[in-house]
Structure formats: C-alpha cells, structure tokens
Amino acid sequence: MGALFGAFLKVSMYGFGGPIVWARRIIVEERGWLGDAEFADILSFCQFLPGPNVVSVTVCIGARFRGPAGALAALAGFILIPWTVGFALGGLLLSYAQAAVLQGILRGIAAAAAGLIIATGIRLLMPHRQRPVALAFAALAFAGLAVLRLPLLVVVLGLVPLSIALARPQQAPAR
Amino acid sequence: MNPPSPAAALVGHIALLAIISFGGVPGVLPDLRDFVVGAHGWLTDREFANCFAVVQAIPGPNMILMMSFIGWKVGGLPIAIASALVTFVPPCALSYAAFGFWDRFRDAAWQQRVRRGLAPVTIGLVIAGGCVMARTGESGWASLAVTAAAVALMLATRINPLWLVAAGGALGGLGVL
Numbered sequence: 464m465g466a467l468f469g470a471f472l473k474v475s476m477y478g479f480g481g482p483i484v485w486a487r488r489i490i491v492e493e494r495g496w497l498g499d500a501e502f503a504d505i506l507s508f509c510q511f512l513p514g515p516n517v518v519s520v521t522v523c524i525g526a527r528f529r530g531p532a533g534a535l536a537a538l539a540g541f542i543l544i545p546w547t548v549g550f551a552l553g554g555l556l557l558s559y560a561q562a563a564v565l566q567g568i569l570r571g572i573a574a575a576a577a578g579l580i581i582a583t584g585i586r587l588l589m590p591h592r593q594r595p596v597a598l599a600f601a602a603l604a605f606a607g608l609a610v611l612r613l614p615l616l617v618v619v620l621g622l623v624p625l626s627i628a629l630a631r632p633q634q635a636p637a638r
Numbered sequence: 639m640n641p642p643s644p645a646a647a648l649v650g651h652i653a654l655l656a657i658i659s660f661g662g663v664p665g666v667l668p669d670l671r672d673f674v675v676g677a678h679g680w681l682t683d684r685e686f687a688n689c690f691a692v693v694q695a696i697p698g699p700n701m702i703l704m705m706s707f708i709g710w711k712v713g714g715l716p717i718a719i720a721s722a723l724v725t726f727v728p729p730c731a732l733s734y735a736a737f738g739f740w741d742r743f744r745d746a747a748w749q750q751r752v753r754r755g756l757a758p759v760t761i762g763l764v765i766a767g768g769c770v771m772a773r774t775g776e777s778g779w780a781s782l783a784v785t786a787a788a789v790a791l792m793l794a795t796r797i798n799p800l801w802l803v804a805a806g807g808a809l810g811g812l813g814v815l
Contacts, residue, residue: 476697508740511756513659514729515701522730523737534734542699546722549698550706556695557707560688564811571810573691573771574781575802578788580664580768585793587761597758604762608668609769615669618763619658627755 464536467525470494471540474521476548482517490524497524510587518542600626644680645713645720652705653724657732661760663701663725664767670708671774680712687774694803702726781815 470489477485483506491502505527509519518541525537559565591597600622607618642650651673655666667690674680681689689707693700702725709721743749772785788802809815 475699482699508737509733510662511660511753511760512729512733512736513657514663514733515699515726516662518699518702518726518730519733522733526734526737531734534730538730542702542726545698546702546706549693549696549700549703550718552696553692553703553707554710556692557688560685560692563813567810567813567815568807569688569691569695569810570781570815571784571806571808572694572803573687573774573806574784574810574815575788575806576691576694577768577772578785578806579792579799579802580771581765581785582768582789582792584664584761584765584768585789587757587764591758591761594758597754600755600758601762601765604759605766605769607766608665608763609766612668612672614672615655615666615763616658619660619759622759623660623756626759627752630751630755 464529464532466494467528467533467536468540470496471521471525471537472544474517475541475545483520486517486520496528596626596629600629643713644678645709645717647678648674648680648709648712649717649720649724652709652721653728656725657728659729660756661763663704664771665760665763667767668770671770674708674712681708683774685711687771690771690774695807699726778815781810784809784815 471486474482474486474489477489487502487506490496491499497505505523506516506520509516509523512519518538521537521541522534525533525535527533529536556565556569560569588598588601591601604618604622607613607622608615641647652670655669656663659666671683671686675683675686686708689704689711692707693703696703702722705721705725706718710718740749772782784806788806791797791802792799
C-alpha cells in the first residue's frame with residue numbers, strides 16, 4: 464500500500480509533459496510490477512474511458528494489486544501532494560501572468576502544448592488509417608467540436624452509438 | 639427560481655464534461671472554452687489559455703490542475719477543489735467498476751466492436767482539442783508555426799516532449815510570438 468502510494472507520487476511529480484511515459488518507466492522498468500504487455504493492455508483500456516487517462520491507469524493498477532484500498536492508495540499518491548504543490552506553484556505563476564515576459568512564455572508553452580496534443584491524436588489515428596469508416600468518424604468528431612463548435616455532449620451522443628454500430632469486430636487485424 | 643450561481647454552474651458543467659470525456663481531457667477543452675469564455679465571460683480567452691499553459695510548466699496531474707485554476711478564478715479555493723474533484727472522482731469510480739467487467743469479457747466480439755467504434759471518435763475529439771487550443775488567446779502566425787513545428791517534431795523524432803514545451807516557452811519569452 465505504501466509502495467503504491469510512493470510509486471504514483473513519483474509518477475505524478477516526475478510527470479512533466481507526459482505522465483503516462485513516467486508511469487510506464489516506474490511501474491514496468493523500475494518496480495517490475497507489470498510486464499510491458501500488461502501495462503499496454505491497461506493503458507489501451509483506459510484510453511477509452513472518460514476522465515484523465517493517467518488517473519484511470521492509476522486506479523486500475525492499484526486495484527489489480529490491492530483491490531479498492533490499493534486503488535485509493537495509488538490515487539492518493541498520484542493526487543494529494545502533487546495537486547497541492549502544483550496548485551501553489553501555478554497559482555503563483557498565474558498571479559504574475561500580466562508581466563510581459565511571463566505572458567510571452569505562457570503563450571509559447573500553450574502553442575507547443577497544443578501541438579503535442581495534436582501529435583498524440585495523429586499517432587493514435589495511424590493504426591486506423593486503413594479503415595475509411597474509422598477515419599470518417601474521426602473527421603466527423605473533429606469537425607463537430609472544432610469547426611461547428613457543438614457541445615461535447617451532442618458530438619458524443621450523436622457519433623458514438625453510430626460508430627459502434629458500424630464497427631465490424633472480426634475484420635482486419637484487431638489492434 | 640434563481641439561476642444557479644456561476645460557481646455551481648461551472649462545477650456542474652465540468653462534472654458533465656468529465657463523465658463524457660472519452661479519450662481523455664483534451665477533448666473537453668473546446669466545449670469548456672465556449673462555456674467559460676464564450677457563453678459566460680467568466681475568464682478572458684487569454685486567461686483560459688494561461689490556465690492551459692501554466693499546467694504544462696509544472697509537475698502534477700495537469701488537466702486536474704487546469705480545472706482547478708479555472709474554478710479558482712470563478713469562485714476561489716473551495717470551487718478550485720470542487721472542480722478538481724468532479725474532474726476525476728466520477729470517471730475514477732467508473733474505471734474501477736468497469737475494469738473487472740471489461741477484463742472478464744476481453745475476447746467477446748461486442749467488446750472489440752465497442753473498442754473499434756469508440757477509438758476513432760475519441761481520436762477526433764483529442765485532435766480537435768489541440769487545434770482549438772492552438773487558436774486560443776489571440777494567437778498569431780508565429781505561434782501557429784510553433785504548434786505546427788511541435789506536431790512535426792513529435793511525429794518525426796523521438797524527442798522528449800518537455801524540450802518542445804521548453805523551446806516554445808523560450809521563444810515566447812524572447813518576445814518572438
């Protein structure tokens with residue numbers, strides 16, 4: 464339990480930019496708690512769930528080892544201290560955000576971070592590039608949210624049932 | 639009946655978005671921005687972009703922190719904490735409940751179907767989130783170029799994303815953007 468708390472505290476505090484990368488490094492390589500395949504499996508499951516992906520990964524790994532208490536220990540490690548530290552630091556930065564230099568820095572960071580999100584999406588899309596139906600649904604979701612500016616609820620409720628109904632399970636190598 | 643206070647409306651909306659945030663939090667950013675900046679004017683576009691940027695520069699659970707900062711601007715510390723909690727508690731409860739169930743039926747045909755059906759939609763949402771954030775905060779051509787360069791480098795190299803964020807911040811600090 465203590466180990467779960469500690470491991471996820473570390474994941475969270477190291478997790479600049481991409482906590483998932485650190486979660487893999489610490490859980491798989493450093494602690495050897497899970498194999499690569501098991502970790503990838505949990506991750507792929509969590510990517511479909513709502514909510515912050517890495518938090519779902521935290522809960523699932525905690526639960527696998529110690530049930531509900533393990534899930535809570537891992538979650539507490541991931542959130543309590545890092546949230547407090549991050550909130551204090553970030554609050555400080557935001558209160559000086561009018562300063563010209565800081566304003567410029569934040570603008571640059573936002574531009575780069577937006578690029579990271581787009582690249583992550585494109586990378587996730589690659590395995591589906593042979594499936595026209597999948598590409599069409601990705602394009603529709605993109606257009607609904609970014610171009611038409613529809614509410615997320617409308618996009619999700621409108622597309623997800625249709626997309627699942629049209630997906631064929633057995634065709635093509637499942638990845 | 640009085641309309642709900644801004645704080646209650648915000649927390650309620652974040653809770654709703656969190657529960658439907660398939661594919662992760664980036665997908666909720668366009669909707670959230672329209673809600674807090676466009677519909678209610680609680681934050682300026684610039685402040686919203688700042689909240690997004692700050693959490694990239696500090697460690698910790700960054701999307702939960704972003705919701706906290708938006709809550710903080712609207713209603714102070716209590717609303718910051720409430721916004722953080724609704725971002726992860728309901729989805730966590732769901733993942734906990736769903737994990738065992740999902741594991742048991744991992745080879746079932748319906749499960750593959752759900753996976754393959756959900757995936758493209760969630761991917762579209764994530765890319766949309768990135769594109770909307772790239773245009774947020776009266777960004778000019780130079781910052782769009784930074785975004786494009788970050789996409790290209792991420793896809794073409796194995797560079798640590800942290801360097802890209804740092805490089806973006808450095809360019810911005812020099813007043814280029």
